[in-house]
């Protein structure tokens with residue numbers, strides 16, 4: 018890490034510490050009623066209590082499970098559909114306009130539809146999460162496949178490579194920077210929708226925990242859940258960045 | 273009956289050119305780019321094609337590679353009509369930067385051709401090392417193309433083409449983007465590689481000296497549409513030498529003839 022990066026890192030920690038101190042100050046002065054706003058000390062205590070009793074662990078596991086299944090389903094389907102559309106010019110011309118119509122549709126709009134069809138079930142949650150998370154992945158894959166250097170396809174032809182080999186050795190690796198970027202965006206979408214589905218369908222997870230804590234005016238528990246959600250989002254996104262960095266090491270020297 | 277046909281084929285094999293253009297015409301987007309081109313390349317021959325920019329050199333090479341199908345006439349390879357590209361015909365593209373896989377190392381790029389040829393995994397590393405050594409890239413196996421100079425990238429592309437064990441090597445201005453020193457070095461390397469493998473070569477260049485230096489025969493194309501304007505046999509002794517060959521009276525005579533031809537086409 019160079020000097021500037023270090024200074025930025027220190028500065029960002031200082032800002033975070035400042036916010037926590039401010040939060041503590043507001044809580045101590047009771048500017049907001051403690052019923053609604055616990056201080057960081059109480060939130061932290063609630064977090065530790067939740068962990069030691071094991072309740073929070075199982076809620077966290079529930080949310081991670083919803084997120085992971087939905088995201089993986091979205092990734093597999095998004096890459097497969099995106100590859101089919103992206104590798105054919107005809108498909109792109111005919112299908113792209115419909116995608117442009119569907120994409121801005123808020124996922125919340127399909128939740129009632131999903132509930133009507135599948136009920137308040139895990140299957141409904143999986144469907145909603147996957148449906149919301151598929152877009153960034155699919156659109157990125159279409160773009161990545163459409164942008165493969167045509168010369169490489171000629172190399173593949175003169176090597177008489179099979180269709181499958183062309184997909185796995187040429188198109189997919191070439192599109193991988195786009196695909197991974199799409200997968201990173203989808204990760205956040207999957208987390209948000211996991212929480213929404215848990216709240217709506219009462220599925221085991223942090224969303225449900227937050228909802229119950231709010232109803233019971235256990236503000237410290239509520240905040241513990243929110244903090245944990247924030248940490249989950251941050252950690253998964255950092256993990257994804259690290260994976261991207263490793264998988265795309267070949268790009269390092271090009272940048 | 274079958275054996276008689278086979279014997280006949282074997283006899284004619286020595287007589288048939290490895291690559292034969294028979295009245296080939298190609299139109300792309302309603303424009304005739306190559307018209308009525310007839311040309312035979314003998315097995316083991318080194319044929320150079322020169323011509324002004326845009327006269328159809330690259331297009332002719334792509335026809336020879338099977339990347340384009342003629343709209344009229346026929347392209348034959350070993351006496352058989354060429355319907356699609358084949359591994360026995362390797363093509364070295366002009367834009368080496370686009371023809372290499374940026375996500376694979378030098379070794380990985382060579383490996384692509386070995387994989388396509390179905391070589392067992394265990395045998396590949398030794399062959400890759402040998403090929404990289406052949407093109408003067410020993411010790412660069414782990415480098416990505418983006419970490420290599422233009423000359424090294426073009427060597428790498430040549431190594432991948434050699435991994436195809438081609439009967440025919442097609443080269444499209446392979447050294448056009450390289451500096452003079454690198455280019456001369458690579459010219460000699462290509463000559464010795466080809467001499468060692470016995471491959472047939474069609475080499476496209478806009479450098480007339482390069483064409484005469486390398487070729488057994490030089491063909492000059494006329495533009496709009498592309499057709500043969502001049503054909504010269506190069507009777508210079510081999511192995512060629514950068515100094516003595518280029519000072520040879522025959523070299524200078526051919527060079528003069530080719531220059532006059534090109535100058536006439538540019539008017």
Ligand SMILES: Nc1ncnc2c1ncn2[C@@H]1O[C@H](COP(=O)(O)OP(=O)(O)O)[C@@H](O)[C@H]1O
Nearest residue numbers: 300301303305324325326327328329330331332
């Ligand atoms: N795919 C294509 N569609 C239409 N015209 C083309 C295409 N490729 C090449 N041409 C035209 O054909 C002519 C010959 O091109 P090319 O074979 O690349 O020439 P050279 O390699 O001799 O410079 C040029 O006028 C070029 O514009």
Ligand SMILES: [Mg+2]
Nearest residue numbers: 329330331444
């Ligand atoms: Mg050209």
